[in-house]
Amino acid sequence: MALNLNSRERVLRLFRREKIDYIPVFSGMGNITVHGLGKYGWKFAEIHTNARKMASMAASTYELFGFECAVVPFDLAVEAQALGSKANYYPHATEILYPTISEHPAEKVEDLNLQVPSDLSKAARIPLVCEALRLLKKEVGDKIVIGSHVLGPYTLAGQLLDLSRLAKAAFKKADLVGALLDKLANALIEIIRIYREAGADYITVREMGAGPDILSPRIFQFLIMPPLKRIFGAIDSPNVLHICGDTNDIIEQMAACGADALSVEKKNNVAETRRKLGPDALIFGELDAYNVLCLGKPDQVEKAVKEAIDAGVNAIWPGCDIWPAVPKENMEMLMSAARKYGKLG
Amino acid sequence: MATEERTKEILQGLYDAVVQFEEEDAAKWARIAVDEGVDPFEASMDGLAAGMIEVGEKYNRKEYFVPELLLCADALYAGLDILKPVIEASGRKSEVKGSIVLGVVEGDVHDIGKNLVKLMFEVAGWTVYDLGKDVPLDKFVEEQIRTDSDVVGISALMTTSMLAMPELIKKLRARNPNVRIMLGGAPLNPEVAQKYGADGYAKTAGTAVDEAMRLLKMLKEQEMKKK
Numbered sequence: 001m002a003l004n005l006n007s008r009e010r011v012l013r014l015f016r017r018e019k020i021d022y023i024p025v026f027s028g029m030g031n032i033t034v035h036g037l038g039k040y041g042w043k044f045a046e047i048h049t050n051a052r053k054m055a056s057m058a059a060s061t062y063e064l065f066g067f068e069c070a071v072v073p074f075d076l077a078v079e080a081q082a083l084g085s086k087a088n089y090y091p092h093a094t095e096i097l098y099p100t101i102s103e104h105p106a107e108k109v110e111d112l113n114l115q116v117p118s119d120l121s122k123a124a125r126i127p128l129v130c131e132a133l134r135l136l137k138k139e140v141g142d143k144i145v146i147g148s149h150v151l152g153p154y155t156l157a158g159q160l161l162d163l164s165r166l167a168k169a170a171f172k173k174a175d176l177v178g179a180l181l182d183k184l185a186n187a188l189i190e191i192i193r194i195y196r197e198a199g200a201d202y203i204t205v206r207e208m209g210a211g212p213d214i215l216s217p218r219i220f221q222f223l224i225m226p227p228l229k230r231i232f233g234a235i236d237s238p239n240v241l242h243i244c245g246d247t248n249d250i251i252e253q254m255a256a257c258g259a260d261a262l263s264v265e266k267k268n269n270v271a272e273t274r275r276k277l278g279p280d281a282l283i284f285g286e287l288d289a290y291n292v293l294c295l296g297k298p299d300q301v302e303k304a305v306k307e308a309i310d311a312g313v314n315a316i317w318p319g320c321d322i323w324p325a326v327p328k329e330n331m332e333m334l335m336s337a338a339r340k341y342g343k344l345g
Numbered sequence: 346m347a348t349e350e351r352t353k354e355i356l357q358g359l360y361d362a363v364v365q366f367e368e369e370d371a372a373k374w375a376r377i378a379v380d381e382g383v384d385p386f387e388a389s390m391d392g393l394a395a396g397m398i399e400v401g402e403k404y405n406r407k408e409y410f411v412p413e414l415l416l417c418a419d420a421l422y423a424g425l426d427i428l429k430p431v432i433e434a435s436g437r438k439s440e441v442k443g444s445i446v447l448g449v450v451e452g453d454v455h456d457i458g459k460n461l462v463k464l465m466f467e468v469a470g471w472t473v474y475d476l477g478k479d480v481p482l483d484k485f486v487e488e489q490i491r492t493d494s495d496v497v498g499i500s501a502l503m504t505t506s507m508l509a510m511p512e513l514i515k516k517l518r519a520r521n522p523n524v525r526i527m528l529g530g531a532p533l534n535p536e537v538a539q540k541y542g543a544d545g546y547a548k549t550a551g552t553a554v555d556e557a558m559r560l561l562k563m564l565k566e567q568e569m570k571k572k
Contacts, residue, residue, distance in 0.1 A: 088479075090452065095512075097452035098505050100479060164415050164457055171412035213531070216410045249407075290504045290532070320504060 007068035011145045014282070014315060015202065015238035015260055023309060023316060023342030025335060026069035028147050028204025028240045028263060028284075030321030034096070035328055036060030044324070045091045048075055048099055051131035058132065059140050061322075065331040070140055071147040072132045073125070074321075075099040076206070079150055079191060080159035082123035083184075084115055096324050107162040109169045109176050114160075116187050121194045130198035137199030148200040150188050152207025152241075153181040153227040154215075163209075170215060174223055185227035189234045202238040204263065205231060211245035220250050225257060232258035240284065244320060248272055255281060265289075265319025270311035282314045287334075289318035294326045298333040305337035316342070347381040355383050359392025359424055364399050366416035371424035378428065385431040386470070393424045394468045401551035411457060418464050425468055432470070442469065443561045444494040448476030448485055450513065453506035458530055461550035462498060469554045482513045486520050495564055496525045496557050499543075504532040511541045518542070523567070525560035529553060 003021040005013065010024045036057050037044060047053040058070040077087040077099045084105035090097040106112035117123040121130065129148065136146045151159065157180055158166055170177050192203050210224045232239060241254055242263035251273050254262050261282035264273065270286050277283065285308065287293060292304045308316055316338050347355060358374035361367075371393070378388040400417040403409040409417075447463055449456050456478040466473045474492050476484055489497050497517055501507035510528060517524050527545035528538045538546035545560050547553035 093452075095509065096505070097509075098503075100452060100454045102454075102479075163455065164460070167412040167457070168415050168419075171416065212407070212410075214411045216407075216413075219410070219412070323504065323508070325508070 007062075007066075007144045008142065011068060011315070012201065012238075017280070017282075020344060022339055022344060023314065024068045025316040025338040025342075026067065026145065026147075027071060027317050027322070028149055028202065028242060029071065029206065029318070030074045031061045031067055031069070031071060031318065032057045032074055032324055033061055033064070033322065033326055033331065034324045035064055035331075037324070039064070043091075043094075044096045045089045045093060048073065048089055049125070049128065051128045051135065054128070054132040055135035055139070058136055059144075061331075062140060062144050066335050067331070069145045069147050070136050071149065072136070073129050073148070076151060076155075077101055077159065078125050078129060079156055079188065082117065082120060082126055082191070083156075083160060083187065085159055101159045104160055104162065106160070108165050109157075109161055109173060109180055112161060112180065114180065114183055116183070120187065120190050126191065126194060130194060133195060133198040133200050141199065145201040146199055147202050147204065148195040149204040149206055149242075150191055150195075152205050152210060152224070152243075153184040153188060153231075154224050155207050155209035156184050156188070157181060158209045167214070170219055170223055174219075178223055178226070181223065181227040182230075185230050189231055192231070192235045192239075196236055202240065203235065204240040204242050205259070206242045208242065208244045211243045211247060212249050213245040217250050217253070220253055225253055228257040248276075251276055261314070263317050263319075266292075267319075270308065270313055274312035283312065284315045284317035285313050285319055286311070287316060287318045289320040290323050293318060293330055293334065294323040296330065298329045301330045301333040302337040302340075305334060306341045309338075309341045347383050351381065352383050352387075355381065356388065356392040356395075359388060360396040360399070362424065363393055363396030363417050363420045364403075366413065366420045368420045368423040371420040372427060375424040375427035379431050385428045385435065389425060389428045389432065389468055393421045393428070394465065397421055397465065397468070398551040401549045405549070414461060415457065418461060421464060421468065442471055443496060443557065444472040444474065444492060445496040445498050445557060446474045446476065446485060446488045446492060446494045447498045447500070448480040448488075449478040449500045449502075450506050450509045451479055451481045452509065453501050453503050454478050455502035456500075458502060458550070459498075459500040462500070462529060462547070462553045465550045465554045466557070471554070471557070482509060482516060485513055486516050489517060489524055490520060494524075495561055496527060498527050498529065498553070498557070500528070501530040501532065507532050507537075510543075514542045523564065525557075525564055527553070527556055527560060 047057045058072045061067040085101045086103035087099045088102040238260045240261045241259035244265045246267040264285040266288040362371035525544045528543045529547045535546045545556045547556045
């Protein structure tokens with residue numbers, strides 16, 4: 001009997017490793033577009049600090065193109081702000097500028113006196129993200145999955161400290177950095193719990209600052225893996241670990257962190273990853289979110305979707321946040337190509 | 346004056362100190378170079394900078410990663426801090442090759458790559474005007490005009506922030522058609538750099554100075570032709 005699944009059922013069944021009809025197209029990261037912004041007439045800077053706008057924008061890629069999820073927040077500063085960093089939203093900008101950290105609580109790891117608020121659900125923008133999750137759950141939660149994301153402990157540490165000093169300390173003062181990552185893992189476990197309670201169906205942990213373009217596999221093994229393992233051991237399913245770059249050298253270590261699924265980008269050779277991890281591993285990826293999806297022509301998008309499916313992904317995921325200026329035709333081709341090539345027997 | 350053999354030994358000491366990121370050794374060999382009368386510019390280029398180029402190769406071969414690169418850069422600076430005043434005192438400053446405005450575009454706060462590029466320009470004797478990170482586009486244009494620099498180097502680590510580059514390049518050219526513009530950063534490649542209208546692209550800090558020299562030469566030839 002043919003399955004007749006809506007997007008929400010399709011993704012949730014995939015995470016449970018049950019039979020599905022088509023390879024879904026969704027993401028654990030940002031996927032809003034200028035077409036969504038245009039629909040509401042909002043500026044990019046204002047959607048990060050208003051729960052209503054955040055929720056409406058998150059749902060807009062589903063509403064406009066059928067993209068099979070809604071994900072909040074759109075930037076990577078939320079957890080760091082809750083732990084003492086300040087962010088710049090670039091309110092003056094007419095073009096798309098993502099918020100960045102403008103002030104750290106400390107520069108060096110030995111100077112950081114980490115203050116974790118006793119109630120993280122009330123800290124900085126976490127209540128705002130929760131409100132957006134509740135709105136999404138109510139408004140589109142029966143049709144699509146609602147996702148949220150946090151940074152991994154090392155990447156988060158890089159939002160709390162000077163990045164160069166942190167990288168050197170990872171090499172020379174590993175015990176100090178390890179102790180910090182452990183504390184950050186605890187805070188992240190709590191933030192994830194709060195997001196899930198507010199309505200997030202799945203969580204993506206983005207440890208992109210610790211990938212093999214930056215840290216050696218040796219440091220990944222002894223410094224980055226233990227806190228990631230602890231996080232995935234402590235949080236509910238479904239969850240995803242995302243690391244960018246050429247992750248083939250650390251893909252087995254990534255798998256050992258214990259997430260339900262791994263997300264990789266174009267630089268990862270998915271066919272090789274599939275060989276290493278076996279047929280049962282859930283691998284999401286590896287669409288080039290900028291060079292193909294944004295700069296490419298629809299036929300290149302179609303080709304990229306087919307290649308990702310042929311290489312063995314279980315879900316079509318852009319390898320990073322979708323760049324908002326993505327052309328309409330490319331989003332439409334992304335969805336139709338996934339249906340054309342992603343039918344499962 | 347050190348013998349040729351001793352000079353070689355000192356240059357090797359500087360080179361090894363950078364490659365093995367031994368800050369104290371780099372300072373030690375730099376002092377020896379000065380005490381024994383080795384040309385400080387040669388010590389800096391053929392010792393320290395040569396070491397840093399090998400460090401870049403090790404990064405490409407995945408033997409070194411970002412922490413190692415940064416520690417090597419610290420060692421290089423430890424040596425350069427001692428050699429630079431001597432180079433300046435010796436009047437070699439007149440050999441300064443060119444000047445460059447460097448910065449990371451607005452929306453991007455990642456400056457590790459830019460700082461490594463800056464280091465290579467400093468060691469090669471260029472005058473560097475470093476605007477830092479998260480730099481508004483107009484700031485690049487103003488600084489180029491203010492300093493009359495030959496080259497502007499623009500960096501971005503995030504795909505999301507490199508999108509400002511084409512507009513910035515347009516603005517720079519509108520104000521000064523002669524300026525040479527080079528790009529660098531993880532999401533870029535030669536094709537994108539060309540598409541954006543840049544003159545040059547450097548994949549690594551090690552190749553950035555050579556690329557800038559090529560642009561500078563182009564600029565000089567153009568000026569000669571005009572004359």
